[in-house]
Amino acid sequence: MLDKHIIISSDKWLDEQGPKMHIVISSRSRLARNIEGYTYAPYAKKEELQAIADVIDSAINKIQEVNQFHRIAVPELNKVERHYLTESRLISKELEKSGEHRYVYLSEDRKISIMVNEEDHLRMQCLLAGLQLRTTFEIINLIDDYLSQYIDFAFSEKYGYLTACPTNTGTGLRVSVMLHLPGLAVQDRIKEIVEMVQPLGLVVRGFHGEHSGFEGDFYQISNEITLGKTEEEILETLHQVIERIIEREEEARVKLFEEHKITVEDIIWRSYALLSYARKINSTEALQLLSRIRLGIDQGLFPELTHQQLNRLIVEVQPAHMLLQEGANISASERDIIRAEMLRMRFQSLLSAN
Amino acid sequence: MLDKHIIISSDKWLDEQGPKMHIVISSRSRLARNIEGYTYAPYAKKEELQAIADVIDSAINKIQEVNQFHRIAVPELNKVERHYLTESRLISKELEKSGEHRYVYLSEDRKISIMVNEEDHLRMQCLLAGLQLRTTFEIINLIDDYLSQYIDFAFSEKYGYLTACPTNTGTGLRVSVMLHLPGLAVQDRIKEIVEMVQPLGLVVRGFHGEHSGFEGDFYQISNEITLGKTEEEILETLHQVIERIIEREEEARVKLFEEHKITVEDIIWRSYALLSYARKINSTEALQLLSRIRLGIDQGLFPELTHQQLNRLIVEVQPAHMLLQEGANISASERDIIRAEMLRMRFQSLLSAN
Numbered sequence: 001m002l003d004k005h006i007i008i009s010s011d012k013w014l015d016e017q018g019p020k021m022h023i024v025i026s027s028r029s030r031l032a033r034n035i036e037g038y039t040y041a042p043y044a045k046k047e048e049l050q051a052i053a054d055v056i057d058s059a060i061n062k063i064q065e066v067n068q069f070h071r072i073a074v075p076e077l078n079k080v081e082r083h084y085l086t087e088s089r090l091i092s093k094e095l096e097k098s099g100e101h102r103y104v105y106l107s108e109d110r111k112i113s114i115m116v117n118e119e120d121h122l123r124m125q126c127l128l129a130g131l132q133l134r135t136t137f138e139i140i141n142l143i144d145d146y147l148s149q150y151i152d153f154a155f156s157e158k159y160g161y162l163t164a165c166p167t168n169t170g171t172g173l174r175v176s177v178m179l180h181l182p183g184l185a186v187q188d189r190i191k192e193i194v195e196m197v198q199p200l201g202l203v204v205r206g207f208h209g210e211h212s213g214f215e216g217d218f219y220q221i222s223n224e225i226t227l228g229k230t231e232e233e234i235l236e237t238l239h240q241v242i243e244r245i246i247e248r249e250e251e252a253r254v255k256l257f258e259e260h261k262i263t264v265e266d267i268i269w270r271s272y273a274l275l276s277y278a279r280k281i282n283s284t285e286a287l288q289l290l291s292r293i294r295l296g297i298d299q300g301l302f303p304e305l306t307h308q309q310l311n312r313l314i315v316e317v318q319p320a321h322m323l324l325q326e327g328a329n330i331s332a333s334e335r336d337i338i339r340a341e342m343l344r345m346r347f348q349s350l351l352s353a354n
Numbered sequence: 355m356l357d358k359h360i361i362i363s364s365d366k367w368l369d370e371q372g373p374k375m376h377i378v379i380s381s382r383s384r385l386a387r388n389i390e391g392y393t394y395a396p397y398a399k400k401e402e403l404q405a406i407a408d409v410i411d412s413a414i415n416k417i418q419e420v421n422q423f424h425r426i427a428v429p430e431l432n433k434v435e436r437h438y439l440t441e442s443r444l445i446s447k448e449l450e451k452s453g454e455h456r457y458v459y460l461s462e463d464r465k466i467s468i469m470v471n472e473e474d475h476l477r478m479q480c481l482l483a484g485l486q487l488r489t490t491f492e493i494i495n496l497i498d499d500y501l502s503q504y505i506d507f508a509f510s511e512k513y514g515y516l517t518a519c520p521t522n523t524g525t526g527l528r529v530s531v532m533l534h535l536p537g538l539a540v541q542d543r544i545k546e547i548v549e550m551v552q553p554l555g556l557v558v559r560g561f562h563g564e565h566s567g568f569e570g571d572f573y574q575i576s577n578e579i580t581l582g583k584t585e586e587e588i589l590e591t592l593h594q595v596i597e598r599i600i601e602r603e604e605e606a607r608v609k610l611f612e613e614h615k616i617t618v619e620d621i622i623w624r625s626y627a628l629l630s631y632a633r634k635i636n637s638t639e640a641l642q643l644l645s646r647i648r649l650g651i652d653q654g655l656f657p658e659l660t661h662q663q664l665n666r667l668i669v670e671v672q673p674a675h676m677l678l679q680e681g682a683n684i685s686a687s688e689r690d691i692i693r694a695e696m697l698r699m700r701f702q703s704l705l706s707a708n
Contacts, residue, residue, distance in 0.1 A: 262691055266633035273627030279620035337616055 002072070002081040002324070011088050012110040014312045018130015021307040022298040023246050025178040025218065025314075028089075029136040030125040031144050032163045032172035036152040040164035041117040049101035052121050059150035060105055060114065066146055067107045069114070074102040083320035089127060094118050112143060119164045120172075122147075129311070131246075133175055133239050137231065159227065167224065171231050175238050176222030178207070179245060182295045183252030185217040186264075193219070193245055200237055201225045207287065215284055216291035216314075221245070257299060268296040276347040280336040286317040286343065313346060356426070356435040356678070365442050366464040368666045372484015375661040376652040377600050379532040379572065379668075382443075383490040384479040385498050386517045386526035390506040394518035395471040403455035406475050413504035414459055414468065420500055421461045423468070428456040437674035443481060448472050466497060473518045474526075476501070483665070485600075487529055487593055491585065513581065521578065525585050529592050530576030532561070533599060536649045537606030539571040540618075547573070547599055554591055555579045561641065569638055570645035570668075575599070611653055622650040630701040634690040640671040640697065667700060 018024065034040060038052050060069055074082065074095060085091040090113045091104050103116040115123040124147075126140040154162040161172040168174065184190055194204050207218035221242065223234050256264050271292035274281070281289070294310045296302050315321060322335050322342075330338065372378070388394060392406050414423055428436065428449060439445040444467045445458050457470040469477040478501075480494040508516040515526040522528070538544055548558050561572035575596065577588050610618050625646035628635070635643070648664045650656050669675060676689050676696075684692065 262633050266694070269631040269633055270628055273631035274624055277623040277627035277630075279616050279623055340620070 002077055002084065003070070011312060011315050013127055013129055014315060015308050016129045017308065018128060018132050020131040020246055021129065023180055023249050024131040024242070025180055025311055026089075026127055026129055027131055027133045027136050028125055028127045028176045028178075029133070029140045030123060030174045030176075031140055032120040032161065032168040032174070033122040033124070033144070033147075033151075034154040034162060034164070035121050036154045038121065040119075041121055042119060042164055044117075046100060049117050053101050053103055053116050055151060056114075056116050056122060056147075057103075059147050062150050063143070063146040067112060067143070069105040069107055069112075072104050072106065074098060074104065075100050080320050080323045084324050087318040087320050088315065091115055092118055092123070095123075112139065114143070120168065122151075129308070131177065131242060133177060133235055133242070137173070137175065137235055141231070166227070168226055170225075170227035170229065171234060173226050173231050173234055174222055175234060176220050177238065177242050179219045179221060179242070179249070180217060180291065180294055181219050181245070181249050181252075182217040182291060183249050183256050184245075185214070186256060187252055189248070189252065190214070190219070193248075196244070197221060197241055200241060202238065202241060216287035218287075218291065253295070253298065264295075264299075265301070268292050268299075268301055272296070272302075272347065275343045277344065278340045280333070281317075281340045281343060282332075282336050283317055283319055283322075283339070286339060287314060290314050290317070313343070317343065356431055356438065357424070365666060365669050367481055367483055368669060369662050370483045371662065372482060372486050374485040374600055375483065377534055377603050378485040378596070379534055379665055380443075380481055380483055381485055381487040381490050382479055382481045382530045382532075383487070383494045384477060384528045384530075385494055386474040386515065386522040386528070387476040387478070387498065387501075387505075388508040388516060388518070389475050390508045392475065394473075395475055396473060396518055398471075400454060403471050407455050407457055407470050409505060410468075410470050410476060410501075411457075413501050416504050417497070417500040421466060421497070423459040423461055423466075426458050426460065428452060428458065429454050434674050434677045438678050441672040441674050442669065445469055446472055446477070449477075466493065468497070474522065476505075483662070485531065485596065487531060487589055487596070491527070491529065491589055495585070520581070522580055524579075524581035524583065525588060527580050527585050527588055528576055529588055530574050531592065531596050533573045533575060533596070533603070534571060534645065534648055535573050535599070535603050535606075536571040536645060537603050537610050538599075539568070540610060541606055543602070543606065544568070544573070547575075547602075550598070551575055551595055554595060556592065556595060570641035572641075572645065607649070607652065618649075618653075619655070622646050622653075622655055626650070626656075626701065629697045631698065632694045634687070635671075635694045635697060636686075636690050637671055637673055637676075637693070640693060641668060644668050644671070667697070671697065 035052060035055055038044065039048055041049060044052065057071070082096045085104065086093055086096045090106060090110065092115065095102055095104065095115050095118045098118065101117055105114040111128060112126050124140050124143055126136040128136050156162055160170040163169045163172055181190065184193060197204060201224050202221055203224045205220045205222070206214045207216060221238065223238060226234065271289040275289050275293065290310060290313055293302065293305070294307065297305050297307060297310060317339055319335060322339055323330065326338055389406055389409055392398065393402055395403065398406065411425070436450045439458065440447055440450045444460060444464065446469065449456055449458065449469050449472045452472065455471055459468040465482060466480050478494050478497055480490040482490050510516055514524040517523045517526055535544065538547060551558060555578050556575055557578045559574045560568045561570060575592065577592060580588065625643040629643050629647065644664060644667055647656065647659070648661065651659050651661060651664060671693055673689060676693055677684065680692055
């Protein structure tokens with residue numbers, strides 16, 4: 001079972017401020033590493049998986065002075081608890097669905113998570129609010145440096161770090177930024193963004209990662225290939241692209257509010273109205289409505305609301321978050337009722353009548 | 355130009371209470387009469403139309419002691435003013451579009467209107483709130499009796515009152531009731547109502563009469579044929595049918611709130627939310643949203659609101675009402691903005707936070 005402490009603090013990073021928060025939800029760097037001499041996790045037998053986990057646990061224990069980590073054994077979690085961690089972006093969908101000898105280590109501040117025996121033996125990520133790509137890399141790079149004192153990572157002079165899937169071979173670095181692009185989306189200009197990033201080896205995904213739709217106008221942009229590039233190049237490429245997208249989104253929002261002020265304000269206030277009064281809301285609709293409120297914050301329509309509060313709501317309206325907070329075996333339709341209740345309370349308490 | 359006094363008081367009947375108002379918006383009786391020896395209005399020349407109008411004016415002046423009437427010459431009204439009277443249901447679409455020598459007489463309390471040179475020389479109606487079919491007939495019948503002292507109505511022993519269109523020949527009586535049937539509509543049972551009334555010579559129309567859709571779940575039921583039946587039979591048939599429909603709608607609402615309480619409350623509160631916060635609303639959407647509030651009043655969700663207030667709003671959100679109240683040449687999109695503003699003010703002042 002998931003520790004109560006984990007549940008309460010798993011989305012801590014959401015409460016922090018970060019640069020460009022009006023457009024950038026979060027930045028993330030993730031390193032893939034494998035231990036020399038061991039089979040890749042997808043092909044390893046049980047005993048080997050446990051041996052790998054033991055090597056890693058021993059190394060992490062040695063760096064507890066630097067960072068306090070909380071270890072969670074995935075098989076000990078029920079379905080909802082696993083999905084909760086995925087929703088909080090602390091583990092991947094793959095780890096969520098995995099079996100024995102899978103672990104995740106979470107730092108006290110929840111900014112760092114280390115997955116054990118996912119596709120690679122180690123997947124280490126740092127997640128921060130706003131546009132802090134370089135900082136996320138520096139933090140996770142430091143963890144990598146510390147662990148490499150105690151673990152012999154599989155490395156080839158020719159290819160760099162070796163990984164289970166060739167797309168991660170090289171630096172093993174995947175960087176991603178979650179963007180909120182309602183301005184470009186409403187002007188049907190997302191295609192333009194996709195075309196801008198593709199030639200640079202970057203890819204656009206939805207709020208829920210791979211194979212998810214673009215619900216709520218959230219877009220995650222990340223590098224697809226790590227081979228043949230330095231960490232610096234990967235970071236710089238993504239950073240430059242994000243800066244350009246931010247500029248375009250800012251222009252799009254200005255244009256939107258200049259040319260269609262009433263229409264946009266109508267959409268935003270209708271969203272606020274539904275969040276404040278609906279009696280049932282599913283998670284997809286909630287995400288859409290909250291997305292519009294987020295745009296409204298940027299335009300000064302909700303001086304009482306912060307981007308952080310909104311980001312937290314966006315995470316907390318997700319199904320497993322709702323279930324764990326309610327702590328009961330509730331059906332999907334009951335969940336929609338409780339979600340609406342929660343949103344109603346938040347919005348009616350956050351805002352005075354306008 | 356339409357007298358300011360007319361504009362202010364044209365929807366007076368809306369403020370009165372009537373029986374079964376939770377389902378019945380209004381009852382109406384209308385008598386068609388023609389003057390012996392004159393051509394029917396659609397075929398009459400200008401001079402004859404004026405002669406007809408003079409005969410009627412003289413008669414109405416003689417009964418001013420009974421009822422004070424305000425005479426309006428239709429050709430003197432602009433397009434918006436004419437449509438305003440149609441929206442208030444004081445004149446017909448035909449009179450709205452007509453030309454010279456067309457008049458309407460409105461009683462001081464606006465319950466009675468007498469159209470001159472519509473399809474028939476005289477079309478006299480009485481309109482009351484709620485289910486008051488018999489009373490509307492008694493009132494208009496009395497006016498008919500008074501006028502017949504001064505006007506020789508075209509009458510045949512065989513056919514009864516003669517009219518321009520054979521469907522009105524006989525009693526010349528058309529009775530209609532405007533119903534609000536969200537319970538039956540949501541259960542897809544309107545077909546059942548249509549099938550129930552058709553064999554009885556009754557017909558179902560929408561909120562805006564002939565050839566209009568069933569916007570907002572409003573249904574007008576009226577007799578189609580007057581020939582071969584007495585006034586008493588016509589009234590009794592419609593009254594009995596309406597009583598049966600009311601029973602079914604009441605059952606449908608109970609079932610709806612028993613079996614789908616949250617879903618229905620969700621729909622009603624969402625409607626309230628949009629009326630309270632939207633920045634632009636067209637008249638069709640306004641009618642739909644107000645229809646749901648009306649259902650909410652019946653279910654005790656809005657103790658501060660009365661059916662009368664809602665009925666008035668339903669009339670006042672119509673395009674020509676909006677235009678005359680604003681008194682300017684505003685575009686349709688500006689009208690939608692002003693409509694939303696008006697609804698927002700009404701709803702935010704009528705209701706405290708819930």
